[in-house]
Amino acid sequence: MYKVVSKKKLAPNITRFSVQAPAVAESRKPGQFVVIRACEEGERVPLTIVDSDPEAGTIDLIIQDAGYSTHQLCGMEPGDNLLDVLGPLGKPTEIHNYGTVVCVGGGVGTAVLYPIVKAMKEEGNEVITIIGARTKELVILEEELKEFSDELIVTTDDGSYGIEGFGSTVLKNMLEEGREIDFVVAIGPTLMMKAVAEVTRPHEIKTIVSLNSIMIDGTGMCGGCRVTIGDETKFACVDGPEFDAHLVDFDEQIARHQYYKDQECKLTEEIDKLEQEKA
Amino acid sequence: MATSSRDRKRRTRSRSKQRRKKVERPPRQPMPTRPAEERIRDFQEVALGFTAELAQKEAQRCLHCTNHPCIEGCPVAVDIPAFIELISEGEFGAAARKIKETNTLPAVCGRVCPQEEQCEEVCLMGKVDEPVAIGRLERFAADYEREHGEAKLPETDPATGKKVAVVGSGPAGITVAYELLQKGHQVTIFEALHELGGVLVYGIPEFRLPKKIVHEEIETVKNLGAEIKLNMLIGKTKTIDQLLEEDGFDAVFIGTGAGLPMFLGIPGENLNGVYSANEFLTRVNLMKAYKEEYVTPVKVGEKVAVIGAGNVAMDSARSALRVGQGKSDVSIIYRRSREQMPAREEEIHHAEEEGVKFNLLTNPIRFIGNEKGVVEKIECIRMELGEPDDSGRRRPIPIEGSEHIVEADTVIVALGTMPREFIADTTPDLETSEWGTFNVEEDTMETSKEGVFAGGDVVTGSATVIKAMGAGRTAAAAIHEYLTEK
Numbered sequence: 050m051y052k053v054v055s056k057k058k059l060a061p062n063i064t065r066f067s068v069q070a071p072a073v074a075e076s077r078k079p080g081q082f083v084v085i086r087a088c089e090e091g092e093r094v095p096l097t098i099v100d101s102d103p104e105a106g107t108i109d110l111i112i113q114d115a116g117y118s119t120h121q122l123c124g125m126e127p128g129d130n131l132l133d134v135l136g137p138l139g140k141p142t143e144i145h146n147y148g149t150v151v152c153v154g155g156g157v158g159t160a161v162l163y164p165i166v167k168a169m170k171e172e173g174n175e176v177i178t179i180i181g182a183r184t185k186e187l188v189i190l191e192e193e194l195k196e197f198s199d200e201l202i203v204t205t206d207d208g209s210y211g212i213e214g215f216g217s218t219v220l221k222n223m224l225e226e227g228r229e230i231d232f233v234v235a236i237g238p239t240l241m242m243k244a245v246a247e248v249t250r251p252h253e254i255k256t257i258v259s260l261n262s263i264m265i266d267g268t269g270m271c272g273g274c275r276v277t278i279g280d281e282t283k284f285a286c287v288d289g290p291e292f293d294a295h296l297v298d299f300d301e302q303i304a305r306h307q308y309y310k311d312q313e314c315k316l317t318e319e320i321d322k323l324e325q326e327k328a
Numbered sequence: 329m330a331t332s333s334r335d336r337k338r339r340t341r342s343r344s345k346q347r348r349k350k351v352e353r354p355p356r357q358p359m360p361t362r363p364a365e366e367r368i369r370d371f372q373e374v375a376l377g378f379t380a381e382l383a384q385k386e387a388q389r390c391l392h393c394t395n396h397p398c399i400e401g402c403p404v405a406v407d408i409p410a411f412i413e414l415i416s417e418g419e420f421g422a423a424a425r426k427i428k429e430t431n432t433l434p435a436v437c438g439r440v441c442p443q444e445e446q447c448e449e450v451c452l453m454g455k456v457d458e459p460v461a462i463g464r465l466e467r468f469a470a471d472y473e474r475e476h477g478e479a480k481l482p483e484t485d486p487a488t489g490k491k492v493a494v495v496g497s498g499p500a501g502i503t504v505a506y507e508l509l510q511k512g513h514q515v516t517i518f519e520a521l522h523e524l525g526g527v528l529v530y531g532i533p534e535f536r537l538p539k540k541i542v543h544e545e546i547e548t549v550k551n552l553g554a555e556i557k558l559n560m561l562i563g564k565t566k567t568i569d570q571l572l573e574e575d576g577f578d579a580v581f582i583g584t585g586a587g588l589p590m591f592l593g594i595p596g597e598n599l600n601g602v603y604s605a606n607e608f609l610t611r612v613n614l615m616k617a618y619k620e621e622y623v624t625p626v627k628v629g630e631k632v633a634v635i636g637a638g639n640v641a642m643d644s645a646r647s648a649l650r651v652g653q654g655k656s657d658v659s660i661i662y663r664r665s666r667e668q669m670p671a672r673e674e675e676i677h678h679a680e681e682e683g684v685k686f687n688l689l690t691n692p693i694r695f696i697g698n699e700k701g702v703v704e705k706i707e708c709i710r711m712e713l714g715e716p717d718d719s720g721r722r723r724p725i726p727i728e729g730s731e732h733i734v735e736a737d738t739v740i741v742a743l744g745t746m747p748r749e750f751i752a753d754t755t756p757d758l759e760t761s762e763w764g765t766f767n768v769e770e771d772t773m774e775t776s777k778e779g780v781f782a783g784g785d786v787v788t789g790s791a792t793v794i795k796a797m798g799a800g801r802t803a804a805a806a807i808h809e810y811l812t813e814k
C-alpha cells in the first residue's frame with residue numbers, strides 16, 4: 050500500500066500530494082512518471098513525479114481533476130492508501146548544460162515541468178520559465194519555479210494575471226527580438242505544445258515536449274500509447290514521454306485523446322449526480 | 329534401436345488389443361460445453377469440466393503402457409498413468425497431488441495446454457482409437473481437489489538462508505518460486521503489474537481460464553512463504569545488479585515473458601480503434617472493462633477485424649464477440665489458408681461455433697480513417713500460396729490488382745510479441761539474441777551472467793504455458809545446485 054502523507058490544494062482543480070513509495074523515490078529522475086491505481090475498480094493513471102524525498106521515501110504528484118479517475122484521486126485524504134504505484138517509468142529528461150533554456154508550461158503541464166526546470170538550473174543553464182493558465186486562480190507553482198528560474202513570466206488567457214495571451218506568443222516575441230535561445234522544453238495541452246513547436250521550428254531550436262498519451266500498463270506491453278515520431282511509431286511510455294517536438298504528429302495525438310470521450314463523459318455525469326445527491 | 333522401439337510398440341499394441349477384448353473400453357468422453365448462443369453473451373467458462381462419473385469413465389481408457397510415451401510428451405513429465413489410475417480408483421485428491429509432484433498449476437494446464445501436440449499426441453491409445461483425454465482428466469483432478477478443500481501444501485526442506493529473486497510472475501517464474509521454496513530457499517517475486525500470473529491474468533480470457541482459478545493456484549507460492557513485490561519493473565524500479573549487489577540476493581531468475589506487441593507497419597495503424605491484441609485483452613482481462621463497476625473503457629464496434637490466426641487472435645475475436653454482446657460482426661483476416669492457421673484446432677472450432685468469420689488469403693495493406701481519426705475501412709489484397717518458405721509453410725504472395733475494401737470500425741492486431749528491453753538495457757553483461765531473447769545454457773537456463781538464470785517466453789519467444797513451466801523446473805534445479813555449491 051502506498052500511503053498519502055500530505056495534501057495541498059494548489060488551485061480549485063489542482064491538488065498536490067505526497068505519497069509513500071520508497072523504491073520509486075530512490076530511483077526516479079526528472080521527466081519520469083508513475084502509473085497509479087487508486088482502488089480495485091480504478092483505471093491505471095499515469096502521473097509525473099514532480100519531486101521526491103528519498104529519505105522520507107515519498108514522491109510528490111500534482112493532479113488535475115480532469116475526469117473520473119483524477120477526480121477520485123483528488124478526493125483522497127492523508128492517511129488514505131493508493132492501491133498501486135508503479136515506477137519510475139519512461140526515459141528521464143536529458144539534462145545538459147545547453148546554455149539558455151526556455152521552459153514553457155501550460156495548465157497542469159507546469160507541474161510536469163517543475164522537476165525539469167530545477168534540474169536544468171542545477172546543471173548550470175540560464176533558465177527562462179514561462180507558465181500559462183486560463184485565469185489567475187489556476188496559476189500554480191509560481192513561487193517554486195521562481196526559485197530555480199533566472200526569469201519567470203506568467204501568462205493568462207484572460208489577462209487576469211501576468212501577460213495576457215499564450216506562452217507560445219511570449220516565446221515567439223523573444224525570438225523575434227533576437228534573444229539567443231539554445232533549447233526549449235514545452236509541456237502542457239497538446240495544442241499548446243504544437244504551437245511552441247511551430248514557433249521554434251523556423252529558428253531550428255531543439256525543442257522537446259512531453260506527451261500525455263493514453264496509457265494502460267506504462268511498461269511497453271499494450272501499445273496503447275503509440276505516437277508517430279517522424280515516420281516511426283514509438284511507445285510514449287518506454288521511448289518517451291519526451292520527444293523531439295519537430296517530429297511529433299500532434300494531430301494524431303489530439304485525435305487519440307478523443308477516442309474514449311463519450312464513455313468518460315458518462316462517468317463524469319455520474320460523479321456530478323453523486324455530488325448533487327450529497328449536497 | 330529403431331527396430332526394438334517398433335517392436336515394443338507392436339507388443340504394447342497387441343497387448344492393448346487383448347485388453348480391449350477383455351475390458352470393454354468406452355469411447356473418448358466429450359467435454360460438456362455451454363451452447364454457443366448462450367456463452368457469447370458473458371465471460372463465464374465455455375468448457376464445464378468432467379463430472380466424477382465422466383472422469384472415471386475416461387480414466388478407464390488408459391492402457392497403463394509400460395513405456396508410457398505420454399510422460400515424455402509432457403514438458404514437465406507429469407506421471408500420467410499414475411494419476412489416471414488414482415482417478416479410476418476414485419482417489420481424486422490423491423490424483424491431484426500426484427500431478428502436483430511435477431506440475432505447479434494443473435488446473436491451468438488442464439485447461440490451456442495444447443495437449444494434442446504434447447501428451448495426447450503420443451498417447452498409445454491414440455494409435456487404436458482417440459487418445460486418452462489427459463488434459464481434461466488433469467483439469468478434473470485439480471478442480472476436485474481445490475473445490476473440496478483438499479489442497480495441501482507440499483513439505484518444505486529446512487531453511488537454507490539463501491535468497492533468490494524471481495523477476496516476472498508468469499508460469500515460468502511461479503514454477504521456479506514453487507520449486508525453490510520447497511528446497512528451503514527464500515524467494516521474493518518481483519512483478520511489474522498489479523497482479524501475479526503474467527499472460528494467465530492479462531492475456532488468456534476469463535471464458536477459457538477463470539482468473540479465480542489462476543489466483544487460487546498461485547496462492548500456493550504465497551502460502552509457502554514467497555515474498556511478493558508487485559509494481560516493481562526490474563530495469564526501472566531496480567536493476568538486476570542492485571538485486572545482486574545491494575539487496576543480497578544469491579541468484580536471480582528472469583521470467584519476464586515476451587510482452588512487446590508487434591504491428592504490421594502499414595499506413596493508418598495508429599488510428600483510433602486499432603488495438604494490439606495485448607491492449608484489447610489487457611483492457612478486458614486485467615482491467616475488467618467488460619464489468620459495469622470497473623472504469624477502464626474498451627470499444628467494440630459493429631464490424632471487428634482481427635488480424636492474424638493464432639491462439640491470441642482467436643482469444644481476441646471471441647472476447648470482442650462477448651464485449652459486443654454477440655451483436656458485432658467479428659472476422660479473422662489471415663494471409664494464408666485455413667490449414668496454416670497456427671491456432672489450436674479446438675480454439676478455431678469454438679470461434680467458428682460462436683460465429684467468428686474467416687477472411688483467409690487476405691492481407692491488410694492500409695487502414696483508412698474517418699474525419700475523427702477513427703478507423704473505418706481496411707484496404708486489403710488477396711493472396712495466393714507459393715513455394716514453401718523457411719518454416720515449411722507455403723509462402724503467401726499478393727495477387728496483383730486484387731485490392732479491395734473491408735469495412736471495420738474496430739481492428740485488433742494479433743501478430744505476436746517480443747521480449748521487452750528493460751533488463752537487457754540496464755544489465756550490460758547479459759547476452760541477448762538479435763530477437764532480444766536471452767541466451768542461456770539449455771540444460772541449466774543459466775545466462776551469460778553468473779548467478780542469473782532465465783526461462784519461458786523471454787528465452788524462446790512466445791511459446792506455451794507448459795514449456796515456460798518446464799524451463800522453470802530446469803532452472804530451479806540448476807539454481808538449487810548453484811546455491812548448494814556456492
Ligand SMILES: Cc1cc2nc3c(=O)[nH]c(=O)nc-3n(C[C@H](O)[C@H](O)[C@H](O)COP(=O)(O)OP(=O)(O)OC[C@H]3O[C@@H](n4cnc5c(N)ncnc54)[C@H](O)[C@@H]3O)c2cc1C
Nearest residue numbers: 095096097112113115116117118119261262263264306313
Ligand atoms: C506520462 C504522463 C504524465 C502525466 N502527468 C500528469 C500529471 O503530473 N498531472 C496530471 O494531472 N495529469 C497528468 N497526466 C494526464 C493524466 O494521466 C490524465 O489526465 C488522466 O489519466 C485522466 O484520467 P481521468 O479518468 O481523470 O479523465 P478522463 O475522463 O479519462 O479524461 C479527461 C481528459 O484526459 C484525457 N485522458 C484520458 N486518459 C488519459 C491518460 N491515460 N493519459 C493522458 N490523458 C488522458 C482525455 O482524453 C480527456 O481529454 C499525465 C499523462 C501522461 C501520459
Ligand SMILES: Cc1cc2nc3c(=O)[nH]c(=O)nc-3n(C[C@H](O)[C@H](O)[C@H](O)COP(=O)(O)OP(=O)(O)OC[C@H]3O[C@@H](n4cnc5c(N)ncnc54)[C@H](O)[C@@H]3O)c2cc1C
Nearest residue numbers: 496498499500520526527531562584585784785791792793
Ligand atoms: C492471449 C494469449 C493466449 C494464449 N493462450 C495459450 C494457451 O492456450 N496455451 C498455452 O500453453 N499458451 C498460451 N499462450 C502463451 C503463454 O501464455 C505464454 O507462453 C506463457 O505465459 C509464458 O510464460 P512466462 O512465464 O514466460 O511469461 P509471461 O506469462 O509473459 O509472464 C511474464 C511476467 O513478467 C512480468 N514482467 C515483464 N517484465 C518485467 C520486469 N522488467 N520486471 C518485473 N516483471 C516483469 C510481466 O508483467 C508478466 O507478468 C497464450 C498467450 C497469449 C498472449
Ligand code: SF4
Nearest residue numbers: 402437441446447463
Ligand atoms: S501438463 Fe499439459 S502436457 Fe503435461 S500432462 Fe498435463 S496437459 Fe499434458
Ligand code: SF4
Nearest residue numbers: 390391393398451452
Ligand atoms: S495415457 Fe496413453 S500413453 Fe499414457 S499410459 Fe495411458 S494409454 Fe498409455
Ligand code: FES
Nearest residue numbers: 267269271272286
Ligand atoms: S502504456 Fe502500454 S505500451 Fe505504453
